[in-house]
Structures are given as C-alpha cells and as structure tokens.
Amino acid sequence: MFKIDENPSLDISKKRSFMSQSLHWQPSASIKALHARAALNRTIREFFIEIDVLEVELPILNRAPVADMNIVPIEVQATNAMPKLYLHTSPEYSMKRLLCAGSGDIYALGKVFRAGEAGGRHNPEFTMLEWYRIDMDHQALMHEVADLLTELFQDTCITLENAPQFISYQQAVIQYAGLDPMAASDEQIKQLGIELAGADLDLNRDGWLDMIMSHKVEKELPKNQLVFIYNYPASQAALSKLNYDDNGQLISERFEVYLNGLELANGYHELTDGAEQRLRFEKELVATGRPIDEKLLAAMMDPKAGLPDCAGVAMGLDRILMLQLGVQEISDVISFSTQYC
Helix, strand or coil, X not given: CCCHHHCCCCCHHHHHHHHHHHCCCCCCCCHHHHHHHHHHHHHHHXXXXXXXXXECCCCCEECCCXXXXXXXXXXXXXXXXXXXXXXXXXXXXXXXXXXXCCCCCEEEEEEEECXXXXXXXXXXXXXXXXXXXXXXXXXXXHHHHHHHHHHHCCCCCCCCCCCCEEEEHHHHHHHHHCCCCCCCCHHHHHHHHHHHHCCCCCCCHHHHXXXXXXXXXXXXXXXXXXXXXEEEEHHHCCCECEEECCCCCEEEEEEEEEECXXXXXXXXXXXXXXXXXXXXXXXXXXXXXXXXXXXXXHHHHCCCCCCCCEEEEEEEHHHHHHHHHCCCCHHHHCCCCHHHC
C-alpha cells in the first residue's frame, strides 16, 4: 500500500509506522459489527418484501457521473478502447431508467464511491440504501423512512425517546439559528455564517445557509429523536420538484433526516420534467467538464416512457450501524476500511 523507499527524507520511525500500517491485515470492524450489518441488511430486505418493493442490482461502472459539484466521482479507465468510466456515487440514474422502463417500486442496497470522502464519518467506499415509490410525494415518503428507521433502531444502543419530528427548513433555521432563511437578506445570512465559521469565506447565499445548517441548526436538534427537515429553498432543489408551500413561498420538495447530529438520509419528490432536468444538469456541470447522462434524459423524455411521479430517498447504512453500536468511527463498522483494505 505504501512505498516507503521513495522518500529518503522519512525518518526510521515514520518508515516503521507506514510499514506496520501496510501490514495490518485484521479487519477494521469487530465480528460483532459484521453480525450487526448482516442483521441490518436482513431487516431492510424483510421491510421491502412486506411492502412489495422490488430489489434491483445496478452497474457500478457508469459512463456519466452524478451532476453535483459537491460530489467528486472516482474515474476508471476500464480498457483503452472504451471511454472513461466512473464508479457510481449513487445508483440513482440507473434506477430512474428502470422506473422509466416500468419497473414499479424498487430499492437497491450496495456500495457507492466518492473521492475525497475521509474522516470519522466518511470513507471513499460506503454502503447506500436507495429506494423509489411510485405515486408518493416527499411528505408520504418521510413517514415510510421514519417507519424503517424506527424498526432499525429497536434493541440497539439508541433509544428513540419521542416520535419523529417533522419540521420545515424555514421553521428549523428560525427556531435553532434565529434567522428566517426565506426572508433574510444575503448580507444577514452571510454575517451569521461568518459569526459561526469565524472567518469570511468565499460562499454564495446557499453556501452560507449550508454553513448555518451544519454549524448551528444540526447541532441544536433534539437528541435521541429522528428529525425530518423538509421543504428546502428553491435554489437547493437538486433533482426535486419545485412547488409553493402554505405561505405561498417557492420551495423544493425534498427532505433530510437527522439523528444525534448525523445526517442519515435525503429524499426528493422527484423531478420528472426531462427538459428541466437537462437545464439543471447543464447548470451544475458547466464548470466540471463531466458528461451529461444522455440516456437518463432520453428515458425521461421518451413519449412512451418518461419518469413516473415518484419520490426517492438515499440512506447511508454505515452511519446507521455507527449509531446502532454506539461507535464514533465509520471504520468500526466497515469490514476493511479503505485505510486498511
């Protein structure tokens, strides 16, 4: 894993440390954690069998990566004769093509990959559960997610002390950060962001709102309770539909769910308009040079197919295992984390 002889400036102690690490063959997770993961997977599959949702397998290698500038895909050169491929960061695009083909309700359970993901809560390779429900919006899907998570945390280190809380993005920021994200000016949002970050960073309005969410709101959320935050600003729509809330404000129909400071899942009332999807792809990818997934757009715009009205959610299973077992490092629940694979 490490070539310690390529850097003659390394002292002997560092060389020995690297050598010791490279020869560390034991799994990073305990055997108890491996059993917990197997039980988690079994519970998930039983949950979807009960509600008649089909499990599907998707290709890990894709010709077009995710259109999200905040997510960096891992590039792969499979053969000299083939174009560059990408390890998928989510099975979303493939799953939506299946939905366009008439698959009905589906879920996928498997590995995804993201470059630059490292630290106590991140690993470049991790396990994701993603599912799509026909004729559901994000509000209905939130309650289904709550049902699954409540079941997953039974008889674990986490005791859910109250029923899940459902709170709008606007309400959450007002309640926990003292600022109305829909009415505040760019300058007001920036000033609060600077106060929380301790520095003036090169961020736009949404960047500062993300700072407020991560540095203030998420930390203030109640403990040992599932908290669903929904109806994000329209500028943060990603792949979700836009709509008007009860106050006549344009919002994106999406949600995120948190437990004890960890984001566990994010979901959308999915955008089905292929032309609008192309515009969003082009806006996101203009500075990256990444290709657009033309096959997904073709499926969405096919007059005989198209993406049905549906809601979808992606859930990080490693973080759920961390909470189930009461551990702080993601490597404690992965059989061989990337550091020791």
